[in-house]
Amino acid sequence: MDVLVQGALTSAVIALVALGFSLVYGVGGIVNLAHGSFFMIGAYSAYAMSETGAPLLVSAVVGVLAATLAGVLLERLVITPIRHQEVAxxxxxLAVAILVQSGVQFFYGGLERQLPGFVSGAVTVFGVTLQQTRVLAGLVALVTIVTVLLVLTRTPTGRMVRAVAQDEEASRLIGVRPERVTLYVLAIGAGLAGLAGVLTAPYGVLTPTMWLLPLTQAFAIVILGGLGSIPGTVLASVVVGFLDRFVAFNVKDGDIKVGLVTVAVILATLVLRPQGFLGKVAR
Amino acid sequence: MTSTKVAEQPAAPSDGGSGRPSPLKRLLRPNPLILLALPIVLLYLPRFVDNTTLLQQIAVATIFVMFAASWDILSGYTGQVNFGHAAFIGTGAYTVALLSKYQPDVSNELALLAAVGAAALLGLLIGIPCLRLKGPYLALATLSVAGALVQLTFIFKTQTGGEDGIAGVKTVIDGSLTNTIGEGLSKLVLGPLTFSGLGGFDQYIYVSYFVTLVFMVVMVGGLMLLGYGKRGLVLRSIQQDELAAEAAGVPLTRYKLGAFVLSAACAGLAGGLYAQVRGTVALDLLAVDLSLLIIIIAAFGGAGSIIGPAIGAYVVVLLQNYYLDRATDLFVEHPELKIGTFALLLIIVLIVQPRGIVPPLLQRLSGRGSATRAAGATMVEGGGAKP
Structure with missing residues (x-):
């Protein structure tokens, strides 16, 4: 039961990161290895604000906005000039991710830091006692994901995004500007990752290398679910989320080995079913 | 990105109809003086520089030249960007270290051969499943293999020493071949009385310096001959358009796998030699950071040209290990800023000059535009063609 409830909460937060990563790939064809850095920027910005004595809610909003802004800057300054060169x-x-890591380490050092919880105390769900911050993180993440999915499927904006994802040239013909859509999607994806960073900051720890795990997990999810497939992403997030908690609870030193399991999942998927659960056939 | 890049191929049959120039000629054409002068300058450098700390760091940089060049023959040429080159380097280094620890009777030369073999085998094992993978998929697969090897060293902690690594590896001085090369060249360059006035540590530095130099010149020279010859052209064609290459009769599997194994074997040799130069191995030889640094070096210098990454390695490694520390105290107090600085430089280079800094520079120096395209990095330009 422990694993089930915790797994569900973790899945929701992981999905938040993976969703942005997947959207950016689907829409812009961009594999953004700096995606984990948005997660870190969100967490550290919120931390920096709360250090100055700002209310927690304000800090959280600043964290999300900072990550979004970082997304816009990344798109404008780095990705746009080399957008159609996949390897570049x-x-x-990746260089941006290292740059951010180096900057964070410079300003905050390598020590672990933590954000105060938005709520404190514990709550019992289905006989499982949980920290309230974790529950809050899971719930906020869930609501956000549902909102994003609704926007994608039910609104004209969402239709525009999906049009670009399906066929960039054709969408241009019907009056959509793919460059603009890519920018928005990257900014929103960055904001979602930043939100995930803010939400986990009270119970995770902040370190300059914290970008790596969410990035690998997002990558694993996107490969598992199929590049560019939104339902696949959500489904795979659940798988990886439960796996994450299962390993953390049942294996010795599980917390350290979570990354290794993720990697094993990726490799197995790549060998057995390269297009993922629900993905289109890999190019 | 629909235009083909065939125009950039160095295949221009403009040599008066006398057929294809020999690889050696093509190699030297960009700028014979620079390419021949480099090894000679490096050879005689210790005669004029008696700063042993600097010489030691140059020896380390020379090892990194081999790392970068071996990365380039796979990733720069075929466009299969390997994000886990440290896996091969670490395999070579740990093979040498484990042999030295458990089978001290095995000679250093044999240990190096074993390192080459082990790394080549790993290259084959990784190469086969990776044949189908491209771009981000390949990046992640190779990255995770190196990560898995790090975990392996923890699982076999008693043998590999885990985080502490293995110390007391037999060094270049203990190897008869390496010591002969090192001492011979020291006497040639520094004069016959070389080691009489030097302490053991200095001797070790000079031997390391010359041994790494010899290995590097042989390896980089060999890779360049290969890369600038017909085979290099074939490898490049795989990058530009795999389907077209296959349609033109290129045995794709053989070439891709061959490049993988060759790259791995060279990295294994360099890694093994590094273990013998340092006398220790540790996790930094398998770590993600090393793989990333190699990519930074190669992309910075100009991937797909061998010489670009080679020169890039000297610039980056000497800056990192020597000059930046002496330039400002900021880097001494905050070593993490170094890699950040390189990352920033790399981003700028990628945007402003995607071919890296060395190939365009050579082109300018030789003053011959089109002929030197052979040295032009096409990885970044060519890798982007969207279907």
Missing amino acids: VLIAT
């Missing part, structure tokens, strides 16, 4: 984008975004 990979290398450049």
Whole structure:
């Protein structure tokens, strides 16, 4: 039961990160290795604000906005000039991730830091006692994901995004500007990752290398679910989320080995079913 | 990105109809003086520089030249960007270290051969499943293999020492071949009385310096001959358009796998040699950071040209290990800023000059535009063609 409830909460937060990653790939064909950095920027910005004595809610909003802004800057300054060179984008975004890591380490050092919880105390769900911050994180993440999915499927804006994802040239013909859509999607994806960073900051720890795990997990989810498939992403998030908690609870030193399990999942998927659960056939 | 890049191929049959120039000629054409002068300058450098700390760091940089060049023959040429090159380097280094620890009777030369073999085998094992993968998929697969090897060293902690690594590896001085090369060249360059006035540590530095130099010149020279010859052209064609290459009769599997294994074997040799130069191995030889640094070096210098990453390695590694520390205290107090600085530089280079800094520079120096396209990095330009 422990694993089930915790797994569900973790899945929701992981899905928040993976959703943005998947959208950016689906829409812009961009594999953004700096996606995990948005998660980190969100967490650290919220932390920096709360250090100055700002109310927690304000800090949280600042965290999300900072991540969004970082997304816009990344798109404008780095990705746009080299957008159609897949390998260059990979290398450049990885370089950005390292740059951010180096900057965070410079300003905050390598020590672990933590944000105070938005709520404190514990709550019992289905006989499982949980920290309230975790529950809050899971619920906020869930609501956000549902909102994003609704926007994507039910609104004209969402239709525009899906049009670009399906066929960039054709969408241009009907009056959509793919460049603009890519920018928006990257900014929103960055904001979602930043939100995930803010939400987990009270119970996770902030370190300069915290970008790596969400990035690998997002990557694993997107590969598992199929690149560019939104339902696949959500489904795979649940799988990876439960796996994450299962390993953390049942394996010795599980917390450290979570990353390894993720990697194993990726490799197995790549060998057995390269297009993922629900993905289109890999190019 | 629909235009084909065939125009950039160095295949221009403009040599008066006398057929294809020999690889050696093509190699030297960009700028014979620079390419021949580099090894000679490096060889005689210790005669004029008696700063042993600097010489030691140059030896380390020379090892990194081999890392970068071996990465380039796979990733720069075929466009299969390997994000986990440290896996091969670490395999070579740990093979040498484990042999030295458990089978001290095995000679250093044999240990190096074993390192080459082990790394080549790993290259084959990884290469086969990776044949179908491209771009981000390949990046992640290779990255995770290196990560898995790090975990393996923890699982076999008693043998590999885990985080502490293995110390007391037999060094270049203990190897008869390496010591002969090192001492011979030291006497040639520094004069016959070389080691009489030097302490053991200095001797070790000079031997390391010359041994790494010899290995590097042989490896980089070999890779360049290969890369600038017909085979290099074939490898490049795989990057530009795999389907077209296959349609033109290129045995794709053989070439891709061959490049994978060759790249792995060279990295294994360099890694093994690094273990013998340092006398220790540790996790930094398998870590993601090393793989990333190699990509930074190669993309910075100009991937797909061998010489670009080679020169890039000297610039980046010497800056990182020597000059930046002496330039400002900021880097001494905050070593993490170094890699950040390189990352920033790389981003700028990728945007402003996607071919890296060395190939365009060579082109300018030789003053011959089109002929030097052979040295032009096409990885970044060519890798982007969207279907």
